[in-house]
Amino acid sequence: MNIHDLDTPALLIDVNVLDRNLRKMAQYCNDHRLALRPHIKTHKMPEIARLQLQQGAAGITVAKLGEAEVMADAGIEDILIVYPLWGEKKWARLVDLASRVRVTVAVDSLAVAAGISQAAKTAGTEIGIRAEFDTGFRRCGWPIAASSMDEIQKIIALPGLRWDGILVYPGHIMGNQTIREQDIEREDETMDALFELLGSAxxxxxxxSGGxxxxxxxxxRFHGLTEIRPGTYVFNDRNTVDAESAEFANCALAVLVTVVSTSVSQRAIIDSGSKTLSADPLLSGDRLGYGYVLGHPEFKLEDLSEEHGHLTIPSGSKINIGDRLRVIPNHACTCINLHDRVFVVEGEHVVDEWKVAARGKVA
Incomplete structure (x- = not known):
């Protein structure tokens, strides 16, 4: 099948760019003796998880228990859940998962750890535990303080749990290369303080685990890291490019769209709005717009309705109803979660079709 035979909007994955992205990260981790445990929240597909494992990943990372169940059903055997799991129903699902695969969970409270411990003990199974610390993102994680060490020691003593180590998420390190240089120095100081507290206790x-x-x-360059958990690197997106961490040539994911209206002066409407591209704002660079039109940097995707993308077109530019364009979304992770399937392409040819199997697994 040719790309031109697809109805739009259609989510495309360039298989050659995907392969280059996977190989580059795997080689980097190998060169620096870092374990790679990629976060599958970006792609949500067992097909890509298997490719990552074939390239040497130590296992995978997921956000939600539902994602973990999808991956386990697909034969993935080593899964880290980086989300605080609370409640009897989730603990029951977790111990069932642990009976099938090696599973580890990030925790940042004694209450969650105790609940998991009791469920694991009752089921006669073992669940890995990593303590999450907050190094500046202020989302989850124990504070880096002596009081936190007391709780960690109590967790290590709980039955049914396997103590694996610690975990951080430096989500506050974004910006551009210059800003990241400063942020990394501060992060290293924070990690050194954490290591000192852990050693004293x-x-x-x-x-x-971080990254x-x-x-x-x-x-x-991050002090002490033994493992990293990047996710978006598989595809990259406009955020990654504007953060000076990739180029558009490294973007494997794009939405194929069609121009459906040019009635308004210096405006073109495409058949993809927030329900296709996601309405996530740009978090880096100039922070303007909702995607990048490949091959047409002069076209600006300035606004989204639910089903309409609003392109601003410079005077004198030629654009017609029926023209097809490719749009790199601001945020690949939220974009892919809006789609049931992706079309895998090589050049102008569709070579495969993959189901977004973990789409909508929010529980």
Missing amino acids: SIPYPVV NTPAAFASH
Whole structure:
């Protein structure tokens, strides 16, 4: 099938760019002796998870238990859940998952750890635990303080749990290269303080897991890291490009769209709005717009309705109803979660079709 045979909007993955992205990250981690445990929240597809494992990933990372169940059903055997799991129903699902695959969970409270411990003990299984610390993103994680060490020691003593080490998420390290240089220095100071506290409390930390996509290729500069969990690197997106962490040539994901209206002066409407591209704002660069039109930097995707993308067209530019364009979304992760399937392309040819199997698995 040719790309031109597809109805639009259609989500495309360039298989050659995807392969280059996977190989580049795998090689980097190998060169710097870092374990790679990619976050599958970006792609949500077992097909890509398998490719990552074939390239040497130590396992995968997921956000939600539902994503973990999809991946386990597909044969993925080593899964880290980086989300605080609360409640009897989730703990029951977690121990069922642990009976099938090696599973580890990030925790940032004694209450969650105790609930998981009781469920694991009752089921006669073991669940890995990593303590999450907040290094500046202020989302989840224990504060880096002596009081936190007391809770960690209590968790290590709980039955049914396997102590694996610690975990951080430097989601606050975004910006551009210059800003990240400063942020990494501050992050290292914070990590050094954490290591000192852990050492003083005689708490072992065989695994130190961190990393994100914008700073992924500087991960060797983060003090103490043994593992990284980037996600967006598989596709890249406009955020990644504007953060100076990739180029548009490294973007494997694009939405194929059609121009459906040119009635308004210096405006063209495409058949993809917030329900196709997602309405996530740009978090880097000039922070303007909702995507990048490949091959037409002069076209600005300035606004989105639910089903309409609003392109501003410079005077004198030629654009017609029926023209097809490719749009790089601001945020690949939220964009892909809006689609049931993706079309895998090589050049102008559609070579495969993959189901977004973990789409909508929010529980």
